[in-house]
Amino acid sequence: MTDRPVDRQELAAGLRALRLDAGISTTVLAVTLGWSQSKVSKTELGRTTPAPADVEAWCAATQATADIRGDLMRRAEQAAHQAVEWRRELAPGRRRKQEEIARLEAGASVIRVFSPDIVVGLAQIRPYAEAVFRLGRPISTAEEPDETAVDARLARQAVLADPRKQFQLLMGETALHRQLVPPRVLRHQLEHLLQLASQANVVVGVIPFAGPERVHQYHGFAVLGEPGVDDEALVLAETVTRGVTVRSTEEVAEYVTHFDGLRQGALEGEQLAALLQAQISRLDTPPI
Known part of the structure; x- marks a missing residue:
């Protein structure tokens, strides 16, 4: 099953904006989160959908505001429990x-x-x-x-x-x-x-x-x-x-x-x- 591309891309764009606003490089963020740099890059580019726990850690590392964190966590939760109706899927x-x-x-x-x-x-x-x-x-x-x-x-x-x-x-x-x-x-x-x-x-x-x-x-x-x-x-x-x-x-x-x-x-x-x-x-x- 796939996420609707716009959903995943919007989540990815929001995470990337947080990192840029915080002035943190992908290398530093990867070290902070204990991830590979490849995982950070794929997440930002929307090539993979992060788990809610990953989004929460990203928000903490970039000092996201409560409003932004809430919005991104909502999107992450929706992606984590995505269900696609067969009629639309097929x-x-x-x-x-x-x-x-x-x-x-x-x-x-x-x-x-x-x-x-x-x-x-x-x-x-x-x-x-x-x-x-x-x-x-x-x-x-x-x-x-x-x-x-x-x-x-x-x-x-x-x-x-x-x-x-x-x-x-x-x-x-x-x-x-x-x-x-x-x-x-x-x-x-x-x-x-x-x-x-x-x-x-x-x-x-x-x-x-x-x-x-x-x-x-x-x-x-x-x-x-x-x-x-x-x-x-x-x-x-x-x-x-x-x-x-x-x-x-x-x-x-x-x-x-x-x-x-x-x-x-x-x-x-x-x-x-x-x-x-x-x-x-x-x-x-x-x-x-």
């Missing part, structure tokens, strides 16, 4: 949404994704992705068919080849059984998961039906970025009607903790391979 095209997610993934050193009932997007093969995009399609546009969105989703997977990034892809066992695609295609999808799990920078986990669960599964989400390490860390989640972006530092950290709890109940490595192979064998066995 109208410009699902492809652009996938491209925006790709941009966010490119800036993240760690990517955590959880899906309770389907294979996560970064691990989907083309026919499976096509089936997912056909589910509950509320809007389609003649000039931009869903095929372009599928292309954009598959293009995102190029990031998996970057050895500097770490990926943790977590699913519920339901994802291995749902008949979104014919058995032959599902078999290929599960084989792809096996192959992906063998990559050194990728962890694939499945929460089994019969295993002990540590926390509620609730809903799917992605944590892009490592809090306290990357310039930006955020959470993307979806409801029936909206896509939600969470940028609050505290809430992103809570999602990371929740993800770690989910992962404790997941099968990985050899146990995962055995589970996938068993399901592949069942798909190979014709019904009696």
Whole structure:
């Protein structure tokens, strides 16, 4: 999901004005805040949306007045809990949404994704992705068919080849059984998961039906970025009607903790391979 550009740019312009009025260089401000200079620059240029805690620290470092601080904090809070209605989001095209997610993934050193009932997007093969995009399609546009969105989703997977990034892809066992695609295609999808799990920078986990669960599964989400390490860390989640972006530092950290709890109940490595192979064998066995 993306902020409305005018909102983010107005917030960025306000922060930049504070720094200039205070007569502080970006280098000095970065040292004061304990940030990288890159984070300061990206924030000022509107290339990243700062968390409310970051805006508050910026205001303190630049001695902002109470009125200016209140205005900027209000904007930051709105951005931190931004929700975009699907009808408005889908109208410009699902492809652009996938491209925006790709941009966010490119800036993240760690990517955590959880899906309770389907294979996560970064691990989907083309026919499976096509089936997912056909589910509950509320809007389609003649000039931009869903095929372009599928292309954009598959293009995102190029990031998996970057050895500097770490990926943790977590699913519920339901994802291995749902008949979104014919058995032959599902078999290929599960084989792809096996192959992906063998990559050194990728962890694939499945929460089994019969295993002990540590926390509620609730809903799917992605944590892009490592809090306290990357310039930006955020959470993307979806409801029936909206896509939600969470940028609050505290809430992103809570999602990371929740993800770690989910992962404790997941099968990985050899146990995962055995589970996938068993399901592949069942798909190979014709019904009696």
